[in-house]
Amino acid sequence: MELASAALGSLLPKLATLLSEEYKLQKRVRGEIRFLQAEMESMQAALEAASNLPAHQIDKLGKIWVRDLKELCYDIEDSVDTFMVRLDTPATAKPHSSIRFLERAIELVTKARTRHHIADDIQQIKKRIQDVADRRDKYKFKDVVAAHPDSTAIDPRLPALYKDAAKLVGIDGPVEKLTNLLTQGEDVQKRQLMVVSIVGVGGLGKTTVANSVYQGLKGKFECHAFVSVSLRPDLKKILRSILRNVSGMECGNMEAWSLPDLINQIRGILDKKRYIIVIDDVWDESSWTTTIKYALVDNNLGSRVIVTTRNSNVAKVACSPIDGAMYELEPLSFENSKKLFCKRIFKDKQEIHSELEEISTKILKKCGGLPLAIITISSMLARLPNKTKYEWHRVYTSMGSGLEKDKSLENMQEILSLSYGDLPSYLKPCLLYLSMFPEDWKIRVDTLVQMWVAEGLVDEKGGENPYELGKGYFNELVNRSMIMPAHLDELGRPGACRVHDMILDLLISLSAQENFVTISQGLHLTPQACKIRRLSLQQKIQKHEDEDDQRVMLAVDVDMSHVRSLIGCKIHFKNLVLPLSMFSVLRVLSLEEFSSKRCHLKGLGSLKHLRFLSLGGEVETELLEEIGKLQLLRTLDLREASIDEVPASIIQLTKLEHLYVWRWAKLPDGIGNLRSLRELSWLDVDLSPKTLAKLGNLTELRVLSIDDLDESGLRTFVQMMPNLCNLRTLSIDFNMIDETSSLECMSNRWKGPARLQNFESILSTIPQLPQWFSSLSELSYLSIAVKRLTQDDLQLLGALPLLRFLRLRASFAGDTNECQFVIGSDQPFPSLDRFVFWQDDIFTVFAQGAMPKVQSLELDMPLRHFQVQETAVFRDIGLENLTSLKHVFIRLDCYNARNIREAEDVEVMIRDAISMHPSHPTLELMRLNKRWASEQQR
Structure with a gap:
């Protein structure tokens, strides 16, 4: 029901756009579109009425009506998008005036013909709408709602x-x-x-x-x-x-x-x-x-x-x-999962027969520590008259397919389905989209959100940025325990996610019922009863090195003209030819997870609807040049592609918002034309020196990663930085010979973006902390290496109101061999969660009132700093004053320590401090350079 509503929600704004003066439609055609608009709004009202019903109270005919309405919305949207693309496509500019005149004339004729075609398409669509509308009136959903009050069901829990x-x-x-x-x-x-x-x-x-x-x-x-x-x-x-x-x-x-x-x-x-x-x-x-x-x-x-x-x-x-x-509450460990599994099947016996060991491991992996799944499946196995490998494998297969008609399986699916049923309508298609990916697949959060946006699953009206809105969708799914975050960064933000196997099975089942996703276990597709809307290729295909270099082509006997997303996962081959011209309305193409020697993208430039493109492996250079024809492309991800140079044609992609390339790929001149760009990662200044000077044109940039920035490049960068006022994340790796002189401009004259939230430059050392850091009131993540640090610098950093993570590598700026810094209430670091401090000749003491929220502390300190010079007295670093501590990790550099006893004494002092800490944090200790001075003198 909600998927049909989502399809309608995506279509109706586009019908409204068609009625604008921009498209100059004939009066008769405009009238027809208004008719379509009114009918679809009426059907949307019918869907809203039907959505009040539990799914089991909608009869088969009603479900067919909803399915047909959804498919109709998809087809209308494809027609509307095709029409818009043809009218919006600009002619390629030519230098000669007569050629420009001829191309303009051809363009006008083509657009006139396109407007005529839309009139023909609308007549065909009207017939289908009328049929769906007649059946809507026949089923009278409002009467159904009134006649079937919700009944009280037995709670499956x-x-x-x-x-x-x-x-x-x-x-x-x-x-x-x-x-x-x-x-x-x-x-x-x-x-x-x-x-x-x-x-x-x-x-x-x-x-x-x-x-x-x-x-x-x-x-x-x-x-x-x-x-x-x-x-x-x-x-x-x-x-x-x-x-x-x-x-x-x-x-x-x-x-x-x-x-x-x-x-x-x-x-x-x-x-x-x-x-x-x-x-x-x-x-x-x-x-x-x-x-x-x-x-x-x-x-x-x-x-x-x-x-x-x-x-x-x-x-x-x-x-x-x-x-x-x-x-x-965490899932059961594998050991406890196995105990529960055996207890349900074999009662007091805790051992599994060797013949069943492998299949039982697969079953438990599938259950993923979920007690409900383990109890359900083990109860089914316990009822089997013959406990054979074949019978267990049949049950294992049924866990995902639903082939096994068992009441306990139905109850388990019902419990898991409750969470899906509770989702708001806008989240359901986003969650079902995850069925495109195989089990245990790590999905990048940004990639997933960009796919949602490209597919039209994120509402773009209302002026809110669709990517920020999409990340809100993602966070809501995490909060509802439907997806699991993975690869958490230092601020606890997930860089990727995965889906529990049992939840994924539910999503695959629902996607199949709704014709939302088609999963193909191989490169040969057989005819389908329904139109394929989203296609996921997942089968592993083994190729031996001694085989010839024969190309493998995606073999299809079905219509691919309705596919909106094509994702390839776990496909292994030597050569693959993808006849992409068959996918005429494709919006998302992701082949980055292909393991391929070469990928032949036949007809890539024909994908006029494409908004998201991600490629991996070795791709033919001449075909990559076709990327410039993809005028609607918003995301281009070439991080996994084996290319040395990004095609020059990308500078024609004026709507491109996200450009990802691997760190040492050369970018073409003219990147400054991409004025819609929000993310650029990476830019190697040594390979693409002209690109740096044009960054000032990219005023929409939010994320920028730069590598190999030398002295000349830095001065250029400093000059155009004021234009990058929207920048939120900046990563820089420098390539400097004389750090002290060449980086002075960064320390003294550079004015950073006022709204910067993340700054990283840990692989290169800057001479001193830039004073403009004090103006970064929104900075939450800072990773930086400073050659000369002062107590005033700590005061500056401690005053940043939103700083949550600080990784600092530093040396003392004074003349003595070492210095003691005190962090206290005058530089409290009010929001800091995690502090990582790599210090050489600095001894840091935490005074009362310091870092009230810090939970994780990581210190890299020379052992000699703990000992008062020429005495047996050890200095305390004040861990007890960090009142919120949960974890402490200290690396002790034992270089020049006299003997192992010194290291042991310092470790005892640290352990005592931790044991007396009111929060009882965990402690990790590590020794570095464990060669004692007494040994070195031998």
Whole structure:
């Protein structure tokens, strides 16, 4: 239902655009488009009415109508896009005036013919719309909604409340941690109400863990309650359940009470009692913030509340501001997964027969530590009369395909489907798009968002930047536990993501039902019943080195003219020919994950709708020149392509916003023409010296990475930097002979972009900290190497209000061999989360009030700094003053230390400081240059 709504949402703005004066349509054609617009808006209203129904209450004919409407929207959008592309395509400029006149005449004739074609297309579309509209009236969705009130279904999570904890595996750790967390406040100082949230993906065992904690603790409280909220909560029913549990009474007229009445009754009972309440399965913030939390009284009696949820935003909102905590439940380890698996199948026996070892490992990997999946599959295997490798492999295959008709599998899918059903309509197509990628695939976040935008899955109206909006979509899917972040950077931001195997199976199943994605296990495609909209090639094809150099062509017997996305993953071959001219409406083409000697992109320039292009492997240079014909291209990713030079034709791509090339590829002259460019990575100044001077034209740049910047290049860069006022991220690697003289201009005269958020230059050393850093009020990430550091420099950095990560490599600026710096309340680093300090001749002491939020500290310090000169006294660095510390990593440089005893004494001092720290952070110690002076003198 939501996919059809999304298709309509993408189409309607384009119909409105067609009616603008820009396209100069005939009066009759404009009237026809208004008719299409009105009909589609009417169908959108019908879809909104039908969306109120649970999916199981829409009959087969209704589902067919929704499917046909979605397909119709796709086809209309393809026609409209094709029409717009033909009218928007400019003629190629020629120097001779007579040639320009002739081309202009041809262009006018072509556009007139195009306007005539759109009139013919509209007539055909009208017939299809009329058919769909007639069936809409026939089904009368509004009547269906009225006639089928939502029925009460059995909660599929109910068994979790009644599982015997003794039969479960891997919950002892979480139960113990949560129990300790909930009971630690039983002293006089911590009697406030504590709310602890348990968060994690569906099927992870949140309800089971919460219930085990609840059963173990409820005897210590005067009253208690365990209530489930569910996807579409009846808040009155929830409050009535709490009231019955905490009061032990049944009021006859309770059904008629209002929400305020129920809240007041509950508060009156809880006011003087110590209570524990579990609020299980909270789906949205509003249920908690508008109703449930007001029923809970903070009576200073040490009461406790446990909230379980799949949504991290809900978990954060529910946590009490004092002593509250958010507990992220982790999947079971492989060892515990195997124990649970064996316990369900073999009862007391913990060993798997050697014949079944390999297939059981595959099954457990597929389950990914999800207790629900392990219990479901192992229960199926336990019921099999014959425990053979063949039977187990059949069950393993059914986990993804749904071929095995088993009630437990259906229940598992229903539980996982609840999270999908709770998604807003704009997120569902974005999530289903992830079914394009194979299991365990690491997907770059930026790449995924750019694909969404290219496909039209992100709403671009309203003036908000679609990429920022798309990243918001991504974050929301992470918060709802639908996708898992991977490759976290120093600020905890995910650079990539992956999908749990069981969630991916659900997405593949839903995508197949909706004809959203077609997955091909190989290069030969067979005819499909439906039009292919998105195609994913995933099969591994092995090629031996001794085979000839024969080309492999994508073999198709089906129509590819409706494919919007083509992604190739895990395809191995020697040569591949892709007849791209068949993909006439392709918007996304990603072949970067191909393992190929050569890739022959036949007809690349014909892809007039292409907005995203990512290539890898060895690509034919002459075909790359066709990239200049892709006038709608927004993203060009050549990071994985084996090319030495980027084709000169890219300077014609005036709508290009993201350009990624590998670090040592030469860029063409004329990059300054790409005035829409938002990201450029990398620019090697030594290979592309003329490009640097034109960067000032790229006023929309947000992200810039520069390599091999020499003294001359730096001066050029400094001059045009004021134009790059929108820059947010800057990475520079210098190529300097005389750092002190050549980088003075950076230190003294350079004015950095005022809105810079990330700056990195750790591979090159600058002579001193630039004073203009003090103006970077939005800077959150800084990684820099400074030749001469002063106490004033630390004062400058400590005053940056939003700095969260600082990696600093520095030496002392004074005349003595070493110096002591003090970081205290006068340079507090108010927002810093992580501090990495590589210091040579500097001894750093943390005074009271320093870095109040820093959780991770990494120091690289010479061992000799800890010892007061010529004495046996060791200096303290003040770790106890970093009150929020969670992890400390110290590398001790033992160069010139007299013996191993000195290193051991310093390590004991550090360990003692950590053991006495109020936050009890973890500690890692490492010794470097472990050759003692006493040994060197021998």
